[in-house]
Amino acid sequence: MSLARATLVIVQALTNQWALTPPNPTQQKSRYYTEELYILQIAPLVFKTHMIIMWICACFEVMYYFSTLSVSGTSTILSSVSPFATPTLNTLICPATTDPHINISPLFLIGIVAVVLGSYIRLDCFKALGKLFTFDLTVHPDHRLVTTSFYGYVRHPAYTGSMLLVAGLTFSHLTEGSWLTECGPLKSNGSALVVWAAWWVWTLAVGVSRAEAEDNQMQKMFSGEWERYAENVAWWFFPGLV
16 A cells, blocks of 8 residues: 555545535524435435544544554664554454455546545535535525536536536445445445445435426526526436436
């Protein structure tokens, strides 16, 4: 494992944290579409859990990097001061019976780019909507129809960002070469695929369910203005696809 990978997973965790931190609190009395399935309503809770898991993965990857310094001897100074230089800690960090191959792969790099891009899109949506953006579906007293920035290309770009985050984290942490699959709980064959499938299905279900609910609400509130917007911006998440 290289210092470059350790650095990139920290960058990825930071951008993920920024993109999944609510920019505004939810006013419960302003919520709508409260009849949504409970498993789809808990997106804020899932985001919090998601962030914790990503930081755990990032920390273990960094600890594994420092543990390799003490084993490989590539840096005498760093290995001598590394707190992970004991066999016991090394075993806790990576209890694999064979040498793990935690490395930078093409999929890992694609994942980094996807997470950074997804985070940028979500942060830009936070800025474009300002006080209107909440993680629960709400109507603000001064609500308006926002059609600028990424909203000029798709009607629900924040969900586009979320999907890119999930895809990117999948490529980075649920494929060969990551701590989760080489040392962690997803070392078993097929387990990473099951986690990815469940994660992706949930993310897509939330996006589709909420996009439809938001469209219906905006159509009620803005009528003709929304009709013109929907005619010009026909796609929910990805232009030309969906």
